[in-house]
Amino acid sequence: MSIKLLEHIRDELRGSGAIQNTPEFCTSWLGRSEGYIRTLRFHELEPSVEALSVCSHKLGHYADKLRGSDKDAHKTWVEGSIRDSVYGFWPMRLKRVIC
Numbered sequence: 107m108s109i110k111l112l113e114h115i116r117d118e119l120r121g122s123g124a125i126q127n128t129p130e131f132c133t134s135w136l137g138r139s140e141g142y143i144r145t146l147r148f149h150e151l152e153p154s155v156e157a158l159s160v161c162s163h164k165l166g167h168y169a170d171k172l173r174g175s176d177k178d179a180h181k182t183w184v185e186g187s188i189r190d191s192v193y194g195f196w197p198m199r200l201k202r203v204i205c
Contacts, residue, residue: 108152112136112143115161124168135161 129140137160
């Protein structure tokens with residue numbers, strides 16, 4: 107499930123023009139190596155809490171910036187953004203790791 111979430115976020119960011127490819131997403135939005143998602147898939151692992159945290163923080167930061175924009179397209183993107191998906195998912199992931 108978590109890899110699918112990361113892929114969804116990556117696809118949204120690519121669609122918005124914020125990134126161009128998966129290696130850029132892994133390094134810039136997850137704070138990991140270029141092959142991070144590929145490695146997770148190969149070893150059938152879940153993303154780390156740290157990677158999800160970095161991604162969540164960056165999405166929140168840029169969503170706040172876009173909310174302050176005077177362009178309707180920016181506000182619309184934030185309203186239906188992947189940030190909500192991440193914040194809806196994040197507490198469940200954190201609880202699973204802590205408990």
